[in-house]
Amino acid sequence: MEQALQKTPAPRDAPSLDPQATVAIDLRFRRGRSRIWLLAVVPGTILLLLVIVAPMIYMARYGVVVGIDRWWMVLGQPPGSTILVRTVLVAVQVTLVCGLLGYLYAAALVAAGPRLRMLLFALVFVPFLTSVLVRTYAWMILLGKSGPLSALQNGLFDLGLIPTADGGLLYNRFAVLVGMVNMMLPLFVLPLYSVMSKLSPQLAPAARTMGANRVGAFFRITLPLSAPGAAAGATVVFTLSLGFLITPQLLGGTDDLMIAQYMLIRLHTFADLTSASLLAIGLILLVAVIVALFRVFYPIENLVVAGAGQQARRRGIRRSGAAGTSRPDRGRWWRILVRSLSDALAVLPWGVITKVLALVLGVFLAAPLLITIPVSFTNDGFLSFPPSSYSFRWYAEVLGDPGWITSLGESLKVAALATVLSLVVGLPIAFFIARAPVSQRVRSIVLVLSILPVLIPVIVLATGTYVWFLQIGAVGNVFALAAAHSTLGIPFMVVVVVSALRDFDRRTEMAARTLGASAPRTFLAITLPLLRPAILTGVLFAFLQSFDELFIALVLASPTAPTLPIKMWLATTENISPALAVVSNVFILFTLVVLGLLMVFSRTRKNLKKASR
Amino acid sequence: MTETVNQLEVSALVKRFGDRTVVDDLAFAIGKGEFFTLLGPSGCGKSTTLMMIAGLESPDAGTIRLRGDDVTRLPPERRRIGVVFQNYALFPHMSIVDNVAFGLRMHGQGKRAARAAAEEMLDVVELTDLHRLPAQLSGGQMQRVALARALVTDPDLLLMDEPLSALDRRLRQTMQFELRRLQAKLGTTVLYVTHDQEEALVLSDRIAVMNGGRFEQVAPPAEVYTQPVSAFVAGFLGESNQLRVRLAEGEAPDGVVRLAPESVGGRTLLARRPVEAFDEGLLVVRPECMRIASGDAARAAGAEGLPATVDDVTFLGDHLRVGLLLEDGTAWTAQLPPGAAAPTVGSSVRVEWDVQDAAYLATAPQQARR
Numbered sequence: 017m018e019q020a021l022q023k024t025p026a027p028r029d030a031p032s033l034d035p036q037a038t039v040a041i042d043l044r045f046r047r048g049r050s051r052i053w054l055l056a057v058v059p060g061t062i063l064l065l066l067v068i069v070a071p072m073i074y075m076a077r078y079g080v081v082v083g084i085d086r087w088w089m090v091l092g093q094p095p096g097s098t099i100l101v102r103t104v105l106v107a108v109q110v111t112l113v114c115g116l117l118g119y120l121y122a123a124a125l126v127a128a129g130p131r132l133r134m135l136l137f138a139l140v141f142v143p144f145l146t147s148v149l150v151r152t153y154a155w156m157i158l159l160g161k162s163g164p165l166s167a168l169q170n171g172l173f174d175l176g177l178i179p180t181a182d183g184g185l186l187y188n189r190f191a192v193l194v195g196m197v198n199m200m201l202p203l204f205v206l207p208l209y210s211v212m213s214k215l216s217p218q219l220a221p222a223a224r225t226m227g228a229n230r231v232g233a234f235f236r237i238t239l240p241l242s243a244p245g246a247a248a249g250a251t252v253v254f255t256l257s258l259g260f261l262i263t264p265q266l267l268g269g270t271d272d273l274m275i276a277q278y279m280l281i282r283l284h285t286f287a288d289l290t291s292a293s294l295l296a297i298g299l300i301l302l303v304a305v306i307v308a309l310f311r312v313f314y315p316i317e318n319l320v321v322a323g324a325g326q327q328a329r330r331r332g333i334r335r336s337g338a339a340g341t342s343r344p345d346r347g348r349w350w351r352i353l354v355r356s357l358s359d360a361l362a363v364l365p366w367g368v369i370t371k372v373l374a375l376v377l378g379v380f381l382a383a384p385l386l387i388t389i390p391v392s393f394t395n396d397g398f399l400s401f402p403p404s405s406y407s408f409r410w411y412a413e414v415l416g417d418p419g420w421i422t423s424l425g426e427s428l429k430v431a432a433l434a435t436v437l438s439l440v441v442g443l444p445i446a447f448f449i450a451r452a453p454v455s456q457r458v459r460s461i462v463l464v465l466s467i468l469p470v471l472i473p474v475i476v477l478a479t480g481t482y483v484w485f486l487q488i489g490a491v492g493n494v495f496a497l498a499a500a501h502s503t504l505g506i507p508f509m510v511v512v513v514v515s516a517l518r519d520f521d522r523r524t525e526m527a528a529r530t531l532g533a534s535a536p537r538t539f540l541a542i543t544l545p546l547l548r549p550a551i552l553t554g555v556l557f558a559f560l561q562s563f564d565e566l567f568i569a570l571v572l573a574s575p576t577a578p579t580l581p582i583k584m585w586l587a588t589t590e591n592i593s594p595a596l597a598v599v600s601n602v603f604i605l606f607t608l609v610v611l612g613l614l615m616v617f618s619r620t621r622k623n624l625k626k627a628s629r
Numbered sequence: 630m631t632e633t634v635n636q637l638e639v640s641a642l643v644k645r646f647g648d649r650t651v652v653d654d655l656a657f658a659i660g661k662g663e664f665f666t667l668l669g670p671s672g673c674g675k676s677t678t679l680m681m682i683a684g685l686e687s688p689d690a691g692t693i694r695l696r697g698d699d700v701t702r703l704p705p706e707r708r709r710i711g712v713v714f715q716n717y718a719l720f721p722h723m724s725i726v727d728n729v730a731f732g733l734r735m736h737g738q739g740k741r742a743a744r745a746a747a748e749e750m751l752d753v754v755e756l757t758d759l760h761r762l763p764a765q766l767s768g769g770q771m772q773r774v775a776l777a778r779a780l781v782t783d784p785d786l787l788l789m790d791e792p793l794s795a796l797d798r799r800l801r802q803t804m805q806f807e808l809r810r811l812q813a814k815l816g817t818t819v820l821y822v823t824h825d826q827e828e829a830l831v832l833s834d835r836i837a838v839m840n841g842g843r844f845e846q847v848a849p850p851a852e853v854y855t856q857p858v859s860a861f862v863a864g865f866l867g868e869s870n871q872l873r874v875r876l877a878e879g880e881a882p883d884g885v886v887r888l889a890p891e892s893v894g895g896r897t898l899l900a901r902r903p904v905e906a907f908d909e910g911l912l913v914v915r916p917e918c919m920r921i922a923s924g925d926a927a928r929a930a931g932a933e934g935l936p937a938t939v940d941d942v943t944f945l946g947d948h949l950r951v952g953l954l955l956e957d958g959t960a961w962t963a964q965l966p967p968g969a970a971a972p973t974v975g976s977s978v979r980v981e982w983d984v985q986d987a988a989y990l991a992t993a994p995q996q997a998r999r
């Protein structure tokens with residue numbers, strides 16, 4: 017019944033035919049149908065080949081044509097090797113801290129009442145949607161010499177966390193870690209929460225009726241069952257950290273580079289395509305190894321598609337074994353020690369503690385979004401906090417500067433093109449994944465291929481597209497840039513629409529057919545309207561992806577038509593004037609508008625779902 | 630169209646999923662205005678049959694004729710049928726009236742005319758407040774909308790797939806009678822699918838009892854109930870007492886066979902003669918055809934009986950239910966009128982029935998009988 021509609025042919029006219037002829041028609045028809053499904057993945061394949069595969073191959077070519085000495089020179093000895101080791105180290109640190117804080121935050125989200133949960137969720141979701149560049153710029157204010165946190169500098173210096181006591185908190189490893197954790201925490205919390213919120217709230221209490229205390233119940237029940245979410249979160253955080261560029265570049269010291277910064281220098285400053293390519297290959301191999309390792313725990317593509325929760329649960333249960341039964345203590349000294357330690361810990365008011373800590377973390381997450389508001393209204397000619405007086409001076413300045421306005425226009429143009437492309441390419445792919453008469457294996461391959469671009473570090477994409485587009489003469493072409501950006505929007509489009517299609521009740525389509533609607537008409541009158549909220553959600557995500565993207569734009573955009581992120585990035589590296597706070601607020605405003613629309617769509621989606629239950 | 634043309638005619642219909650044959654060589658015909666029900670356990674292929682007739686699933690072999698025309702290869706939108714789906718499948722983004730008007734619009738009617746006709750049909754199914762969305766309706770109301778939507782285009786055939794299964798028992802009974810009333814009023818031909826025997830008995834002109842993709846018996850409700858042709862049919866409709874038997878030596882009156890129970894030695898029992906003869910099968914007697922006599926009472930004329938022990942006695946308001954154990958441990962039940970004297974638990978009795986109420990049925994499914 018599942019496949020009834022796609023099996024339904026276009027009108028077959030001759031009602032009575034001899035069996036032979038009927039078979040022939042069926043075969044012909046079947047072939048025609050698979051051709052239509054092939055058509056659905058053609059645009060995506062072309063895009064993938066042009067914007068991802070060809071650049072990667074072209075880049076890989078550098079790795080093959082140069083000798084092993086060149087590889088050794090770039091990756092095997094300083095500064096390459098030290099930078100590589102440092103990058104991995106920083107990524108490990110960020111992942112560990114995010115893991116610790118993320119569990120706390122997710123636990124608080126699950127335990128909170130509806131209103132606190134909404135607040136905590138907003139505090140993690142709004143930053144998640146907001147441009148990394150904007151948030152990093154905000155940290156430059158927060159940690160800067162005249163920033164609100166500069167009072168902490170003596171204390172932090174005494175603790176040995178920052179190298180000097182008079183330069184503010186910026187341009188050191190500490191600032192990088194604070195900034196990166198701030199950027200990454202939502203990416204850990206969201207998948208973890210999505211798994212944890214699906215666990216039955218009765219599980220931990222059940223364990224406690226069997227003799228486990230609170231602490232034991234957490235470690236034996238909640239932790240193992242939510243491990244898949246944590247694994248997915250950790251994969252994302254770790255791989256993104258490896259390729260992170262904006263935050264270390266703006267907050268870190270010049271002698272403390274990470275690999276992506278080094279790549280940008282080789283690529284952009286020295287036009288050393290070979291070294292940049294070798295570094296990119298190294299980075300992507302590193303990421304591939306990490307993803308493969310984490311996949312042992314949990315295939316992350318499962319998390320983005322409906323039905324993952326169930327599987328997560330099943331796996332978790334297998335892993336945790338007989339988690340609910342607390343074994344009698346056999347008097348081994350360490351068991352007694354652990355037991356009494358956990359009994360002692362269990363006395364603490366964990367509910368209150370997690371909630372308070374989560375709120376503190378929430379403030380930490382929201383701080384970069386809030387600081388730019390007062391700063392943008394400063395009347396001072398330079399960045400200071402708190403401003404000595406307020407005015408619209410910087411708004412006037414930004415709005416009066418044709419440079420900013422053209423950039424905004426350029427950004428909107430690129431983002432609009434990229435969004436249209438994401439829609440045109442992503443929608444058929446989503447239908448293919450959800451409905452094509454192909455095996456499960458083919459479905460997952462198509463899914464993985466279409467979300468591949470978000471797994472590749474952006475700086476690698478930037479390097480690849482740059483060397484390749486330079487070759488084919490597409491650098492500076494707005495369509496080429498939009499095509500590259502669309503590969504970042506397509507994953508969102510595909511994931512949202514596929515999950516809507518999984519929930520879709522195909523009997524509504526069947527009903528329409530029996531009521532006299534042809535297949536195309538059913539699609540227009542029933543399928544599309546019911547998918548509209550999901551499609552619009554995908555559109556918004558795709559738009560934001562392009563609107564916020566910096567590095568691909570940096571290498572591909574024509575120098576005469578920089579996008580808003582490019583202009584802001586260039587301005588940040590020159591001086592951090594309050595004008596940037598104004599621009600930041602434009603980004604944040606966009607994010608909030610998008611968020612509002614998302615909420616409206618998710619409400620309609622829920623209503624539609626309820627109705628077709 | 631002449632009078633003799635059937636509204637629906639299905640012949641040699643086959644559907645396979647992989648190497649499983651889900652619908653196995655089905656053939657049946659439904660006359661104009663008839664209420665025909667496919668009754669069978671879940672998974673026996675009822676929905677698949679219905680979907681093929683609707684054109685939403687393509688058969689592997691066989692033909693489907695609607696009013697004499699071969700529609701086997703026709704897409705669903707050109708078959709002039711109405712379908713009521715199990716979960717109603719209302720369009721969640723359209724108001725009630727737009728849901729009902731949809732089919733008319735697809736058949737080329739103007740917006741206003743379609744709406745007017747839709748409102749009229751919604752009036753027939755007694756629905757008001759037509760601009761609500763489906764999400765705002767109760768189960769019974771959704772059911773009515775689905776019915777109105779399927780009927781408004783005046784289809785040649787109305788297909789219904791377990792339309793009442795999502796409703797609670799009370800509402801289901803109300804809807805059954807309403808469905809019957811509506812069908813009689815509009816003269817619609819209905820092919821109905823259910824796994825609920827009571828529903829099938831109440832609604833149908835004829836019932837096809839389905840098992841494993843085949844029909845076991847096609848007959849009016851009373852006949853299916855009183856003269857089941859197979860143990861499956863007897864077991865599926867109502868309760869029945871069964872005993873393994875084989876054909877015995879010795880002469881028997883006309884229309885009757887002599888049977889030897891396999892595990893209750895030393896006696897033979899008479900039962901109605903089946904259409905085709907076979908060597909072993911089941912003796913089947915309905916609980917309400919049973920009487921209970923004291924262990925040493927003489928056998929009544931034309932009656933058969935076996936010794937049994939009373940296991941339990943339950944009063945159920947409109948009848949008395951007596952659990953019995955035969956000599957070989959087989960559990961039977963007898964259903965006595967409410968005023969009957971209750972036998973003592975543990976006492977030895979004789980359970981009796983008329984030969985005409987005892988059927989001799991094959992265990993393996995027999996070929997369907999028209």
Ligand SMILES: Nc1ncnc2c1ncn2[C@@H]1O[C@H](COP(=O)(O)OP(=O)(O)O)[C@@H](O)[C@H]1O
Nearest residue numbers: 017018646651670671672673674675676677678
């Ligand atoms: N699209 C399908 N693919 C494979 N098997 C199916 C499909 N649809 C139904 N079946 C199988 O065919 C059998 C009959 O299904 P169905 O006609 O829905 O039964 P019923 O409606 O009598 O409960 C079931 O065992 C079911 O699992």
Ligand SMILES: [Mg+2]
Nearest residue numbers: 675676677790
């Ligand atoms: Mg069914």
